[in-house]
Amino acid sequence: MEKTLDLFQIGEGGIVKRVSGEGQIKRRLFDMGITPGAEILMRKRAPLGDPIEVTVRGYELTLRKTEAASVVMEVAK
C-alpha cells in the first residue's frame, strides 16, 4: 500500500518509493537520507501535532507535515 509519510501512524514504518515536491526541499530531503529505498519509522508527533519525528538511516530527523507530504512511501507489513 502506498501513502505519504505525513499520514503514517506512530510506530508505523515503510520504505520510500519516491520524493515528489520541488527544488530546495527535495534537495534537502535527499541530503538527509530520504531517498528511494530508505527505511523510515514514524516516531512521534510534536505536542501540537506538527512537526513529526522519524527515524531514517539510524538517526532522528524532524520535519513538518507539509514536507513529509512530498515523501511517498510503501507501507511495511
Place this chain on the structure above:
Amino acid sequence: MKRFALAGNPNCGKTTLFNSLTGSTAHVGNWPGVTVDKKTGTYKKCPEPVQIIDLPGIYSLSPYTPEEVIARNYVLDEKPDCVINIVDATNLERNLYLTTQLMEIDVPMVIALNMMDAVEKSGDKIDEKELEKRLGVPVVKISALKEKGLKELMDKAYAESKSERKGITVLEESALGHLIGDVKIALKGQNVQNPLFHAVKLVESDSIETEMHKETVQMINEFKETFEDEVFGNDFEALVADARYKYISKNFAPTVQKKKKEKFSMTRSDKADKVMTHKIWGIPIFLLILFAIFHLTFSEDFLYLGAIFKLPSLEDLGLLTAEGEPINYGVRWLACIYDGAVFSPGVIINNIWNDMLVGELFGWLGGLVEGSSMSPWAIGLINNGIFEGIAAVLSFLPPILVLFLFFSILEDSGYMARIAFILDRMFRRFGLSGRAFMPMIMGFGCSVPAMINTRTLADEKERTATVRVIPFFSCGAKLPILTAVAGAIVAYFHVGNADAITFLMYLLGIVAAIVSVLLMRSTTLKGETPPFIMELPAYHAPQFKNLMAHLWDKTKHFVKKAFTIILASTIVIWFLTHFSFAWKFLEDEEINQSILAGISQLVQPLFTPLGFGSQLGQYGWVFVVAAVAGLIAKENVIATFATLAACLVAVANLNIGGLDIAAEEGIDAVQAMILATGITVPALISFIAFNMTTIPCFAAVGTAKAELQDKKRFNGTLIFWISASYVISAAIYTIGSWWWTAFIWAALIAAVVCLIIWHNKNAQKKALKKV
C-alpha cells in the same frame, strides 16, 4: 604552513576535535549548527606546525544556507593541503553521503571515524581496514572527546598532504557514469579545477554550478532529453542522490557489525525523549524548565520553603543588632544563605560574592583612599569615578554566570534541538521555523553570536526578522539593569518581589519579540514560512569540561570588559559631570552645571512620554545619560548609575541611612536616583523596557550590520529598534500611571491590526486580478 580543513556533517564533533587539536575553547554544543563560520587554530605535534580550519557542518556540497556556502567554498577555492572528513561512526550511512561528495574533489583526504567510544560502548564493531580499502582513502578511528587516536590521525593527514590525490566518484557504475565522464572531459578541456566534482554537480543541476558553466549545461540538457530512468524519469538530482546512497548501503554498510539485530531499539536517549517531547507534557515541561532556571538563579525563597513553613527571619531569631546588622561574622555568612527563607543557589553565590568579597574589597579600598592625604577631587575621582562603576558591574558576575551555566547545560544535553521541535508549530504561526529558536535562546547569553548564528536560517526574510528581535532576548549585560532596578522598586516602594519582576521583564522581551516578528512578517518582511527539516541529536550528559570552558570564557571577557570599556566610560562620565563648559572644576553638589547635564537636559524632553523625561525635574537627566551610555555597552547603565548616585547623594543631601552604593548590586544607587528625581514605578519599569528593546550595544549593532549586509535593511533595523522601544516604554508608562489609557492603546493596536489586515487583503485582491 600547511592547512588542514575539518569537514563533516553538523554535530559530528568537528569543533570538539578542533578544540582538542589546537587547545582552543571554541563554543561547542549538542545541536546541529553551532559553528557557522570557519575558525582557525594551530596544531603543533606534527613535524611542522599545521593550521587547522574548523568549518561549519554540512550535509552535502550543494549548499542550502549561508554557512554551508562557507564550508563548500573553503574546500573548493582555498585548496587546503588535506581535508579531514569527520564521520560520526554512530551514524555512518548519512555521514558517508558527504564523504562520497568530498572524494570527488582533487584534494588529499583522511577520514576520521569519530565517536568510536560510543560505538564500542553499544557493542557494535566497525572494520576500518575494510572500509579504508573500499573507500580508497585512509580511515582512522578516533574519539575527539576522549582525545584518542588524534596523533595517529594527524600523522596520517600529514603524510597524505605530501602527495596529490585525484578525485574519484562512486557514480561510475551508475546510469549517469558515462555522462559524468563526458562532462568531466569537457570541463578539463576548459581548464576547470576539480573537473570531476563540477561535472557531478552540473549533472545534478546544482544552481551555483549551472551559473558558472553555462556552455556545458547545453550538453547535459541534450543528454537529458534522450534519457529515461524507470523510477526517476530524468530527474538527475534524484538519480545521483539515490546512486550515492545505494552505493553506500551496498559497499560501506557491511563493514559495520551491529550487536543487536532489531532495527529500531530503544536507547536511553529515546526513553528520555519520550518524556521530554511528550504529546501533552512536552510544553508544560519546557515551561517548567525555564521557570526552574529563573527560580534557581534569582529566587530569594528556594522551593518556597520560607513561605510554606513560615520560617523565622534572622531578626526573629535575634541574630541582628538594633541597626539591622548581623551580630557576628558567622551570622554574616548565614545571612548569605538564609533570611526567613532559604535562598536559591544563584542568590547564595551572589550574596557570598558581593557581601563577602566584592563589597569587602571595595569597601576597604575606598576607606584607604578616603583616609589618604589626597585632595577631595582625587578621592572623588577614585572612589566615585573608578571604584563605584567597576564594583557595580563586577557585582553582577554571579547571576550572569549562573544563568549562562543553565543555558549551556540546555545546549550541551541536546534539549535545545527538541525545543525547536516542540515549538515549531507555534513559531510557524509567527512566520518563523522552529530553527529560529536556537539563535534566540543564544541571545540570552549575548546578542552578537546569536545574530551570527542566524546564518543557519535558509530564508533571508526570516533571518532579517530574527536578527531584529534578538536584542529583545535580554542578554547578560542587560541583566544588571533588570535586577538593580527591580531590587530598588521592591526596596523603596515595597511592591512585588524582585525575582518576579525580573522574570516578567524577560517574558516581556519574549512577547515583544514575538509580536514584532508577527508584525514584520505580515508587513515589510512578508513571505512563505520556511521549511523545517532538522536532525535531532541524541541526548548526552553535559560535559563538565565544556561547561567550565564556557563559563571561564564568559568570566574572562566580562572582567576584561569591566576594566576596559566600562572603566573608560565611567572616567569620562565622571569628568563630564565634574567640569563645566568653562572648564571649571565642580563639586559633587554642582553637578547640574556640568557639561553632561547641559547636553542631556537638551534631549531630556524627548523621554517625557516614557516617564523619565522632563517630569523628573532638574536631576531627571541622569536616566537619559544612563540610557545613552548603555549604547556603548549595556553594563554602562548600572556603572553610570553608581557614579552619578554618589553625586546625587551629596547634592540632595539625601538621608537614606548608611547608604552603601557599591553594595546590593547597584540597588542602592537606583534608590538614590529615585529619591533625587521622584521617579514612579511605571516609569522605572518603562526605563527597563526601554533599555531592553532599544538599539543594543555597539558590538551588536556592528554585527547586525555585517549580517544583514543590505544597507536599507540595516537602516530599517535601527528605526525598528528605536520605534519599538519608544512605543513599548510609552505604553508601559502611560498604562501604569493612568490605567484607563489601556483602552486608548487597545484601540490604537486594534486600528493598526485592522489596517494591516485590510491592506493585505487589498493587495491579495490586486494580485488575483492581475492573474
Place this chain on the structure above:
Amino acid sequence: MKIWEILLIVFCVAVVAGVIAAKVIAKKKGKPSCDCGCGGCSGCSACQKAKEDQNRK
C-alpha cells in the same frame, strides 16, 4: 598637586586613550569588535570576515 594626583590623571587619560586606541586599531586590523566572549563565540571570525569582504570590494 601631589605626585599621586598627577599619576592618577595620567592613569585616567591612559585608560581612556588606550581603550579608544585599542578599539580603533582592532577595527583597522579587522578584528572582531564584540566584547562578549569572542573566543567562545560560534562565529568568532565573522566580524573579521565581513571586514575582509569589504576590503576586497
